[in-house]
Amino acid sequence: MTRRIVRMAGDGIGPEIMTAAGRVLDAAAEKFRLDLSFQDCLFGGVAVDETGTPFPADTESACKAADAVLLGAVGGPQYDSLPPEQRPEKGLLAMRKALGVYANIRPVRNIPALAGRTAFRDGHLDGVDIVVIRELTGGIYFGAKDRGDDWATDECRYTTSEIERIVRRAGDMARQRKGRVTSVDKSNVLMTSKLWREVTTRVMAEEYPDVTLDHMLVDAMAMKLISSPADFDVIVTENMFGDILTDEASMLVGSIGVLPSASMGDDGPGVFEPIHGSAPDIAGQGKANPIGMIASIAMMLETGLGEPETAAAITAAIDAAIEAGDVTGDLGGALSTDAAADAIARRV
Amino acid sequence: MTRRIVRMAGDGIGPEIMTAAGRVLDAAAEKFRLDLSFQDCLFGGVAVDETGTPFPADTESACKAADAVLLGAVGGPQYDSLPPEQRPEKGLLAMRKALGVYANIRPVRNIPALAGRTAFRDGHLDGVDIVVIRELTGGIYFGAKDRGDDWATDECRYTTSEIERIVRRAGDMARQRKGRVTSVDKSNVLMTSKLWREVTTRVMAEEYPDVTLDHMLVDAMAMKLISSPADFDVIVTENMFGDILTDEASMLVGSIGVLPSASMGDDGPGVFEPIHGSAPDIAGQGKANPIGMIASIAMMLETGLGEPETAAAITAAIDAAIEAGDVTGDLGGALSTDAAADAIARRV
Numbered sequence A, B: 001m002t003r004r005i006v007r008m009a010g011d012g013i014g015p016e017i018m019t020a021a022g023r024v025l026d027a028a029a030e031k032f033r034l035d036l037s038f039q040d041c042l043f044g045g046v047a048v049d050e051t052g053t054p055f056p057a058d059t060e061s062a063c064k065a066a067d068a069v070l071l072g073a074v075g076g077p078q079y080d081s082l083p084p085e086q087r088p089e090k091g092l093l094a095m096r097k098a099l100g101v102y103a104n105i106r107p108v109r110n111i112p113a114l115a116g117r118t119a120f121r122d123g124h125l126d127g128v129d130i131v132v133i134r135e136l137t138g139g140i141y142f143g144a145k146d147r148g149d150d151w152a153t154d155e156c157r158y159t160t161s162e163i164e165r166i167v168r169r170a171g172d173m174a175r176q177r178k179g180r181v182t183s184v185d186k187s188n189v190l191m192t193s194k195l196w197r198e199v200t201t202r203v204m205a206e207e208y209p210d211v212t213l214d215h216m217l218v219d220a221m222a223m224k225l226i227s228s229p230a231d232f233d234v235i236v237t238e239n240m241f242g243d244i245l246t247d248e249a250s251m252l253v254g255s256i257g258v259l260p261s262a263s264m265g266d267d268g269p270g271v272f273e274p275i276h277g278s279a280p281d282i283a284g285q286g287k288a289n290p291i292g293m294i295a296s297i298a299m300m301l302e303t304g305l306g307e308p309e310t311a312a313a314i315t316a317a318i319d320a321a322i323e324a325g326d327v328t329g330d331l332g333g334a335l336s337t338d339a340a341a342d343a344i345a346r347r348v
Ligand SMILES: CC(C)[C@H](C(=O)O)[C@@H](O)C(=O)O
Pocket: A089, A092, A093, A243, B188, B189, B219
């Protein structure tokens, strides 16, 4: 069975990391005899340039027909002055909604060889192994917006079923890990957070009695992620809080250049992308770190395509390359984007 | 001229830190010949216990007639099951609105003697000297809320004038400091943030051309506060983002037990309180660190009562006591709450 993968390389360093990471996927596919087909689609700024819209209809239908979507990075200064509908970010939001990928999954695990590059003191990150699950298609991102002469509003809205499905993702994830979920809200102030806490409590009690559930206020979590990051297993939260907390959590690893993410729906393809941006300042120079993209490919294989063995081989190869210092300059190595990817491909 | 100070000691460790810190204020008032009068008012859980409501009308009118309000801490597990209107937090929100204290000011400055107690590596916090200014009476905290059987909503709303006045606070503050303001929003997603960015840009250009303004997205700020905290001078942001970012920023100091805050309106009294909570687990044991409360008294003298010289004497005394290790157990010292306050009073 051929698995169809849509590649949206996007802007800035997107194309070069997509190409380099592709060599790792090729090596893994050969070794594990996976039958993959690829289709390259326009997305983000490059799609605006060529079609006038960041998420063209052709790209949307290709994604919907695919088994998985790989995304490089989008955005760049040349798009910042475009009207709102043409901004690359709008494409991102439209794509999430169109594909129904409501669960954004971001693993953050201490990488000992990179811990010295973080802001944290030695030992502080020992044992850090977190997965943050962010609700991605609801909340204040997608609620009604309004604007008058001298005021503006954004509505944050959640329904019971939106909360139930993301909580189940967290419960399922915790079962494969240490069995602990920390749900983050602001239930002492927000009505949506009160509903969030009620639904989370009920779903976990009824459907995941074997998983330990804690609740934490978002302001407290912003502190605890720094003071005691090793205390957490699975963290689940709503869209806006998740945007902030996932980026904060990324600081627990020595470089955001190595971190992957997966965005999943119930059926339809997942979207797999590094968490870093399009880094227009270094685009085209062969300096970009391909590891975030390669790790996203590993997540695609594990979570999206059900090939955990292949995923594990890639992850082990990434760890070995980092350990050996066969990495790009941002991690203290001397390799180009392509050479860093090859160093991983070789180890798969 | 007698300055009238309302003291709301509140719950948990609130009363003991208020009493201990009062000795420092007494010593400072004597030395600098300040004429102060005090009135103790019920607020928070203790007010619920005695009057059924966390912010009684008597307390409100006393506050409105005062020159400054000192607040200890509110909340405790015994209040968590009360109906929403009786929660101590509701008193806090009602008090902020009633007194119109729209600007929450939180200084976070590296304290070298405490840097070793943070999660950060040596040197990382050198030069950290930030003031975060959080909008405190608008946004999603105070917008319309609604709830149905299987949904909930919170509205985030900002008006031009709400943004203008908080931006002016930031501009004024920057002029007394390094002349730089970083405004934090999510203008790539939220309508209120687009308005925020427009108004901030206009007010700063028209009224503070001498101050440098940068804009930063909230997710980027959640990272930069950790990776490059010494880069910032004054940070200004809306209520919900400010709640999260101020708590995150508090991790840049070795203990949240030492951090003060001021909440200011245009006229009427400011409210001065430590950022730590009511710590019910250690209440009544003489273990609580009084420094956050004492530093809040220094902010009251400087920002609220126009006595910068007295404020500076208290701040210097705090620094000297910390330097000498004359502190409570949370900072590695051996002193009780009262003894730690006396060690500062003696140095004023
Ligand atoms: C670009 C922006 C709209 C987006 C978001 O806020 O979701 C980004 O920050 C992310 O986290 O993927």
